[in-house]
Amino acid sequence: MVLQKNGIFRTLLCICYESVQQRSLSLLSQSEEPIFKKVLVANRGEIACRIIRSAKQMGIKTVAVYSVADSQAKHVKMADESVFIGPSPATDSYLNTEKILKAIDETNSDFLHPGYGFLSENSKFVQTLENHNITYIGPHSTMISKMGDKLESKRTAIQAGVNVIPGYDGVIKHVEECVKIAREIGYPVMIKASAGGGGKGMRVARNDQEVKEGFILSTQEARSSFGDTRMLVEKFIENPRHIEIQILGDKFGNIVYLNERECSIQRRNQKVIEEAPSVFLDSETRKAMGQQAVSLCQKLKYYSVGTVEFLIDKNKNFYFLEMNTRLQVEHPITECITGIDLIKEMFKVAKGQKLTINQDDITIDGWAIESRVYAEDPYKQFGLPSIGRLYKYKEPLHIPGVRCDSGVEEGSEISMHYDPLVCKLVTHGKTREEAIKISKRALDSYVIRGIKHNIPLLRDILSNKKFSAGEITTNYLPETYPEGFKGMTLSSCDRLKLLAFAAAIYCTADLRNRIYTNLTPFKLHKNLLKSWQLHIQLDKADFTVSIEETNGQFKVECGEKALLVDKGDIKMAAPLMEVNMDGEISLFQLAWKSASGEYHIVYHGNNYKVKILTKKAATYLDLMPKKQEIKKLNEVKAPMSGLVKSVLCSVGDMVNESQELLVIEAMKMQNFMLAKSNGVVKTLKVKVGDTVTSGDVLINLE
Missing domain, CATH: 3.40.50.20 (Rossmann fold)
Structure with a gap:
């Protein structure tokens, strides 16, 4: 309370x-x-x-x-x-x-x-x-058929008086036709699978070459995900927001809309963070979108749950995108703000029961945010798949306002064959600010070991001023991180906390080792050294840190700044440490320590490599030989584990830098492997149908 x-x-x-x-x-x-x-x-x-x-x-x-x-x-x-x-x-x-x-x-x-x-x-x-x-x-097969076909759904939407995006009214048969129609519509265009959904089989194209590449990749993804290769093209709306309306109907013609979800933050047309309601909509626009969604469903005589998706521009003009005749991944945030269990409602409707709610019963209670925790490397194209076993997994369910929808547990295997979703972190607060605050604390409290994951990216998005201000579009990620995601930039305050934690970890281990390796530990314990001079490397920068143990605390000084760290909070075996620093609790994880003495510390969702030496040892650091980094531009390596879907070169072929050489499918997504330099294909180590592991050398050039 x-x-x-x-x-x-x-x-x-x-x-x-x-x-x-x-x-x-x-x-x-x-x-x-x-x-x-x-x-x-x-x-x-x-x-x-x-x-x-x-x-x-x-x-x-x-x-x-x-x-x-x-x-x-x-x-x-x-x-x-x-x-x-x-x-x-x-x-x-x-x-x-x-x-x-x-x-x-x-x-x-x-x-x-x-x-x-x-x-x-x-x-x-x-x-x-x-x-x-x-x-x-779920709904009747005829309803699924009408809305599952992008062309048919668009025609039905027009008949229902719903705003639609301009585009070609037909199925594209081959690449040349796709290029011709794209030119007629005018670039940029969206190429997408007629039977698509969930971001699969979709590509934005801004010129003829991108149309050709997009058509091939989208067709392959559509075949893999839906068994249907029909493609269509429509105008691409620049910098829109992606807002969807949740609907619920019974078999007696009763239909209500359960407000909206903002789903603009995406990578590869797949959602990353969703929230309900949208910070952008006013009550008038919300009502207009809801009424159009209901109108479409009435035209279909639709029942069960469904979602009508819209793109909305900066002037709040909205256009029908598609209708998903199923439960959405992000349905929990709607449940949070309405108090309605959508799966139970699906059961009731399927049994033939009437809705017991009407439109006036639907309210908005607070704010909810869903962060999709994926098994992905966010530093590669905002998330290339990562597979492996979860040898450590702990969800932040102890935090009030948190719900975790997951299908994994400690020991689970993340497979290359399926979607990379690990968990849906859902948070609910009285306000958007509170929901964001709870989300950040929950992300800091996750313990995930054995795979790479996108928590660093999620944490950084939620901390960004643009996100806090609600300034988001479907281009949020490339606009916010034009050179790709590089990790969190530490403030001076956060850097001091990280240095203080690293120093406290080192000193705790040093005290423990000296106590238990001394022949007469209890007699000499009082005379043990209680101060340290350390040299710490963090983010390729060097810091001199002084530490002194006194009254159950570590006093950590770095330059003119100092922090008091509660010694009792440093628990080396704990997967997550809540550490009191100057009266404020900060969350840290000691992921592991390498054989070279390098600590891997998780802070604000990011993994930091911290090298700690004594002052004496640091004086010899510059005398050590430096390992030379050799970039092998003549090798094409697999950036993720996956299945080779097509090989676009042969031994002896002359290739140019950035030329597509082969396609790897991982977790239902198609990924081009490019040449890093000009050369001739010397060896080709894979063929179509081969399974590859991240880091495998696929092609050698000379």
């Missing part, structure tokens, strides 16, 4: 599943039978865990499906039953409709929840379920 100025206590909402359920409309009393007996969840990861959890709260038995890669996955352990459905690639397992149908039959499941992705917008699959009298937790 927190005390307000007027003296009235108000409950601070802790966004976790239990609190969401308490605020949601109850679907099942203890005396009632469950609305369904058994649900098969045709998905994996965090969304499968989310659905299973809600189903269990409603008294419904759950069935998980899994591939080879997911045999030990969290969602499999949570479900009441599980069915193996094939090899790791999604096309052979989660996208294989015959295997899903067989799993339904084997387990006598009476309905299916698709989650998002995979088969969630496959109208043919849904129609097959309908033909077999299996209840699908």
Whole structure:
């Protein structure tokens, strides 16, 4: 409880599943039978865990499906039953409709929840379920078909009186036609898969060459993700915001909109941070967008949950982008500000129950932010995939106002075959400022070891003045980081805290080692040295630091500045340390110490390499030979683990710098590998279909 100025206590909402359920409309009393007996969840990861959890709260038995890669996955352990459905690639397992149908039959499941992705917008699959009298937790197949096709959805939107983006009304058949139509529309254009979604199969093109490259890559991604290679082109709106309206309807024609979500911060057309509501919208624009979304759904006679996505320019002119006929990844932030459990509502609608809420019941309670924690290296193109095992994993659930939707646990394997999402960090506060503050503390409290992750980027975005001011568009990342993300720039205050923590770690270890290596430790303990002169290297800069232990504290001096560090907070074995520095708590992680004595310290989400030497040892530093860094421009290495989708050169070919040599697919995204210099292909070490690991040499040039 927190005390307000007027003296009235108000409950601070802790966004976790239990609190969401308490605020949601109850679907099942203890005396009632469950609305369904058994649900098969045709998905994996965090969304499968989310659905299973809600189903269990409603008294419904759950069935998980899994591939080879997911045999030990969290969602499999949570479900009441599980069915193996094939090899790791999604096309052979989660996208294989015959295997899903067989799993339904084997387990006598009476309905299916698709989650998002995979088969969630496959109208043919849904129609097959309908033909077999299996209840699908979502809209009718005809609705999915109309909205899943970008061209058909645009035509329907026009008929419903919804604003649309100018573009070509047809499917692009080949590269040459795509170039011709792009010229007619006028650059820049957006090339995207007709059956696309989730940022897959989308490329912006500003000239003929980019159209050719974009068409090829988008087609490959569309084939891999949706099994549908139809492409279309439309005008690209410069510097827009991406705002979507959540809708909910029943089978009796009742439809409401649950306000908006701001999803402008993206990389490769995939969202990174979302928030609800939007700082940009006023009540009039919100109402207009909501009414157009409802109008579209009324035209479709739509039911279940869905999301109508819009692009909106600086003058608040908004245009229909697409409609997703499924649950969105970012649905938790809508649940936070409305108190409505969307998955439970999906169950009710599928069973034929009427909505028990109307538009006047929908309010906005505070502010919610979702930060998508990905298994990615943010220093490479804002996030190239990273795979590996989570040998240490701890979520910040102890912080009030935090909810974590994840499908992993300590020991989980992050596979190259699926989306790189590790966890959705959702925070809720009374104001946007409070939600941001909670988000930053939560990100600082994450413990993730074994993979690279994007927490440094998320933390930096949330600390940026432009974000705090709400000045965000879909071009936020390239505009804010024109040379790519380089990590957090330390302020003088943060640098002093980091130096003080590093010094305190060193001195704590030194005291411990001297106590337990002395033959008579208890007799000599009082006479141990209690002051140190250290030489610390941080961010390629050198600092002289003096430390003195007194009254249970370390007094750390660097130049004219000093900090008092509570010695008792330095716990070497703790994965996360909350350290009192001059009366203020700061969060640190000692990730590891290398054999050379280099400390890896996590602070504000960033990993810092800190070299600590005694003053005497530092005097010899300049006498040590320097390791020469050799840049091998004649090698093309894999920047991430993945699958070789195409090879665009042969041994003996003359290639130019920046020429595309091959394409690697990782976590459903296509990535060009480029030549770093001019030369001739000397050796080609891979072929189409090969699996490569980050750092592997793929091509040698001479």
